[in-house]
Amino acid sequence: MRQDPHAFDPPSPRLLWLVAVILMIILSSGCSSKEPYRISGRNCEVPEAPKDKDDNYLWEAKGADGRPCGDAWQVSIAKPVPFTVNFVEFDDQGVFANRRQAEAAIANAVKSEAEGSYVVVFVHGWHHRAKTGDGNVQGFYDALASVSRWNPTRKIKGIYVGWRGESVDVPFVNNLTFWDRKGTSDEVGRGALLEFLLRLEHEVKMNPQDNNKLVLIGHSFGASVTFNALAHVYLSRFLDGIYSSDSKPRFRGYGDLVVLVNPAIEAMRYMPFQSALDYYSRISTRPRLDFSHEMRPSLVVLSSTTDFPTRRLFPAGRVLTTAFETHARVSESNSPDNEGAYVEWNMDIKTVGNFWNFQTHATIELAAADPGAAQQAPEKDLAAGLRDSCKPVAPAELRRLLNQPEGAATADHFPDSRIRIRRLAGQGIDGSPYIVAAVDEKIVDGHNDIGGLNLVCWINQLLDTRESTPAPAIPKQQNPAVDYKARS
Known part of the structure; x- marks a missing residue:
């Protein structure tokens, strides 16, 4: 296992007094709304979304009844491509803002469709909310429109999970809300969201013959929300896979896929899962994991190489909040150490995607365009072509593309999305459905650039829409071992 070249040494807690100053500034500043934004129980039907002067769609401008859609908890778009969006909001304590929002979202997701439903759940992060006009709301609509174009025979159904990602509306001062948010x-993550997600999964994935797809995407602190809700579910299902003797895929995650983009989650929270991966992959361990039957990932963690907040601001913030905690060097007696690879201090202040020794793949890159692609047209023109085409990948080819070795002289890339990914020698277990990697800025540029078509297309391809064998059904009586009070 490689040593982290950017390891931190525990600094002196001399700057802790700044916390008091920051809290005083926040308390004296204007607070954002504590009320839910989607208060109308109507389905706002949009016959055709208009565009603004910059050629951006105004998805919530006006419904068929002439009223704007900004307060509706369900929005149905007919043109330019059909899809629906439901909003489910939670308060600061993790309680449903209105349980009827959740019921409406589940009812729409499980509505019987001839070709199956394609359900995309998005959990936003810091500085965002479910308010109309929010950049994440707009970006979610844009991404679903692309998915709808690529899957014309499916019903695309989005669910936007809203929470109070912004607690102070004052510009610049809102950047001091790191600890609060x-x-x-x-x-x-420890609240009612878990109930909602498990119910959604049971309903959407109950019958394999429906061929429904379910993907969950969390960004920034929204990835923290997601991981807090599902960490114990993943560990429970990982152990189920360890003990399985099935000749089909054994390691079920949540739904079909969970993707965490620029997650603001300390690596220490991921360590119990990493420890289990390390332990059960040992030759001498019984039972021993077997990834030979896995065809596609169940968890993908991505961090941009240019994400300043999680690479620099997050460690700085964690230094202040962990200065009085005790940290040890993980040893062979409690988990594999491999010459100091797992140092609790480093894991506690670094995000999971930026912790060197958790990464399973080399930095994910964007391959050069094919020579015949519009005579090497500019990237923006190639992206325009991608809006209309994102070809699926067969299961065997998907496995091959995800497990190309880092040292290969040449490496193939995914069609259309042009994503090239290579497994690290000595760190990534061949066939593992759990991926942790950095991504090049051409794919995700900075912290908030999460809606690029290359990334959205790749996620669409990871869902393996050409799968010939339906995924196993969720047993009706199965109750995953879930701890509602996640480790703090």
């Missing part, structure tokens, strides 16, 4: 993301 970090704690809130923990609370929201």
